[in-house]
Amino acid sequence: MEKSIKSYFPIFLGPTFLAFIIGFIVPFLMGLYLSLCDFRTAADAKFIGLGNFVKAFQDGEFLHAFVFTALFTLTTVILINVLAFAVAMVLTNNVPGTNIFRTTFFMPNLIGGIVLGYIWQLVFNGILSRYDLALKISAKFGFWGLVVVICWQQIGYMMIIYIAGLQSIPSSLNEAAAIDGANSWQRLWSVTIPNMMPSITICLFLTLTNGFKLFDQNLSLTAGEPMKQTEMLALNIFNTFYSRVGYQGVGQAKAVIFFVLVVALGLIQLKMTRSREVQQ
Amino acid sequence: MKLKKTLSLVLAGALCVGALAGCGGGGTGGTGTPAPGGATPPPEGTPAGGSSAAGSVYYLNFKPEADAAWQELAAAYTAETGVEVKVQTAASGQYETTLMSEIAKTEAPTLFQVNGPVGLANWRDYCYDLTGSKVAGELSSDDFALMDGESMAGISYVIETYGIIVNTKLLGEAGYSLDDIKSFEDLKKVAEDITARKDELGFSAFTSAGMDGSSDWRFKTHLANLPIYFEYEADGIGDTDAIKGTYLDNYRAMWDLYINNCTCAPTLLSAKTGDDSVAEFVTEQAVFYQNGTWAYGDVADLGDENLGMLPIYLGVGDEANQGLCTGTENYWCVNSKAAPEDIQATLDFMYWCVTSETGLEYLCSGEHMGFVIPFKGNLESSNYLVNIANDYVSSGKTSVKWCFPTMPSEEWKNVLGSALTTYAADQTDANWETVRAAFVDNWAAEKAK
Structure with missing residues (x-):
């Protein structure tokens, strides 16, 4: 077995690896280089050094977008994980219609982000217009609108991961704890959650990075209105790149900063939760 | 065994080719669907024919x-x-x-x-x-x-030429004619009168001044052209690095008139699209619709006899001789x-x-x-709005020039648009100050970039 894996791996890995190089590694390296250039299109770039990064850090809107994104991510990470965990607990307890509920909760994931944003924009505006209000006139509406959409979309996905985690905990652990006199809260905190840490690691990682990377829903739901107050990092980068003459390089520099930020946060989070995982 | 090995190599190779062809297709075919009804481009790799x-x-x-x-x-x-x-x-x-x-x-x-x-x-x-x-x-x-x-x-x-397109039939029902509107004061009077009698008449003065991306250029670019034009005229210049905003109060008065006399509450404007505006005009829910000769196809259903155009009066300069905006x-x-x-x-x-x-x-x-x-080779136009525009010119009115190509950047327009939307939702002096900053301060800032 081992031998055939050794001799056959290029055949299985080769095509995917090639696609990965073309679709990911090469654009990434080009992006790194372009962040140090003054350019209009990727074909004719002029090297200018770190000027783009200086401009990016001086940009107040970029900082605002960072704060807004951080707040948004914090809110959604907590909401999504708590709710998804709760739903998963309920749906592993032999509730009637479990399969229908699981499927229904998962379904919003199958809709693309842009479509989702526009649909929810209609829903929100439909409700708000009864009070002569609209989604784009207040940053508060925009913020909570985004939170609702993202929760609606992602809770189902995280729920599936949590359900898988819950089902893999041997029931003997909980039974033993119950016999020892632990009440249901004690069992949740001392038995279930420690055993769920691998699932929690994955879900936290996904929600954290999804929150920071959010673009589609932001673009279609609020487009940063009013006055860029609901503009998140990815949208800010996009707007820098496309709506300003000669700012393509700055947009690229922001994208590199963004990359470093997301990778750093993801790694810190992984390290923190990994250390709490227990072995059965 | 030998056969199996060869087969798997061939399959892996085929997968690679497939992946590469996919990329290649994305680069060229991805530039857009070929013209419907037009000739489809010859597939890549075919021998170059006479056309290429x-x-x-x-x-x-x-x-x-x-x-x-x-x-x-x-x-x-x-x-x-x-x-x-x-x-x-x-x-x-x-x-x-x-x-x-x-x-x-x-x-x-x-x-x-x-x-x-x-x-x-x-x-x-x-x-x-x-x-x-x-x-x-x-x-x-x-x-x-x-x-x-x-x-x-x-x-x-x-x-092209733009101004305020008027449904003259509805204007008649409200008891006015195009001749009654010769200045900003006249327009304000008529619009506010129609709003006051909105329920009785069954229509509004203006179509919704939608600030969705499909419509906001009518206000952040076209309407904003007027204060810029009058300032350039007054100063005798054609472009500037620092706009003064001399006529911003007039711009505000006009914007107030648009948003407070339209088909919906001003707080709803951020969600209104260009299509909404057209629909309101064509279904006779509003008398005035700011747009230009290019919109003829959209409004032609009302019938030429029911269409008219008015200059966008700002209450500045020689209003009696002001024409439409042409450029x-x-x-x-x-x-x-x-x-x-x-x-x-x-x-x-x-x-x-x-x-x-x-x-x-x-x-x-x-x-x-x-x-x-x-x-x-220009032909006589069968676009009725164009003919109206020509009449304005031949009767000696002074066309308003298009100064908006001198606006500093797309960013400038976008920021102004957001500020206008915010002001429409909550019409305070503080919010107008944001508009002023977007207009004047941001002009200098964007020009300097």
């Missing part, structure tokens, strides 16, 4: 309302000459974005457009010098060329980085468009694009 040797044309069109007509015109040209012409249209408000990604591709647009000096600054390196070309020789006046120093970077292909922000540029045969094919196509019978028919007829073109 003669070059081909790829036009990135700016005007969504003219897309269908361009597709037909392109097909007609291909049928006549065998030269392949591909037309793709960018979504409203997405032209610069689309152009930026398209022009980086191998099969870049050979014909694109810029909106004037500011747009030219971004695309200067891509503009072929049109001096001495046949199509430039057809211009009715050299004023319609966009010069970059000595080089003719672009040529205008359409002259251009549509300059054709030929991509200088395209292959020489493609450049030649593009120049031939442009020349054919403005000289041949079919080309002129498509450009000028009200049934197709209904343009007034600044070329010698």
